[in-house]
Amino acid sequence: DLAGEQAEHNVRTLAPRIEDGWSVAFIEPSDAVMFQDEYLDLVNDSDVETVAAASYGIMELLDIGRVDEKLEFSSAEDSLTYHGHCNQKATNKDHHAVGVLRRAGYEVDPLDSGCCGMAGSFGYQAEHYELSKAIGRILFRQVEQSGRDRVTAPGASCRSQLGDRSGYEMPPHPIESLAEVTNGRGSDAPRATEAETGSDTGSGSIAGAVAGLFARL
Structure with a gap:
């Protein structure tokens, strides 16, 4: 089917880059979980496990590699309420953003929250608006x-x-909150390539935050 074909294409495209030492970073949590978990059921190819193991949400990548510790931060003036994504909660990965933001100096309150009500495309459909x-x-x-x-x-x-x-107003992505207090310095750091999320919701400013942050490493 179409989903399987697209997954196979992505695995074939990314596997050689990963073998060269790159990781794959995702801004959108549902995209990260798709590559980390759901592709394992969609693709019958040994390379899919390689791709899954090298795929990370952007805050997960920073946290696991402690990449943020190679950065310098200015004083964080604001405290933050953090609402994690359902897919990250289901795979026990929603804590990474909280750890990185706290190390950057933010006071963070992670909510014990459920679905925001959108559930992907569900909330965009007129018949589901009131619910x-x-x-x-x-x-x-x-x-x-x-x-x-x-x-x-x-x-x-x-x-x-x-x-x-x-x-x-629309709240920022955690990577944008991190970029606001980053004063980086030059340092060696793992290489990461950002996969396109396909989302238009603040994608320009978020991509700019990612590029600016990694340029400071």
């Missing part, structure tokens, strides 16, 4: 109760939902 907003209001109350200065969330649909609150 999506009702679920979102549960998250909004948790954010308000957290009482921190700002919210940060890695998922594009989560940020869209949070940004639809009256009087609020």
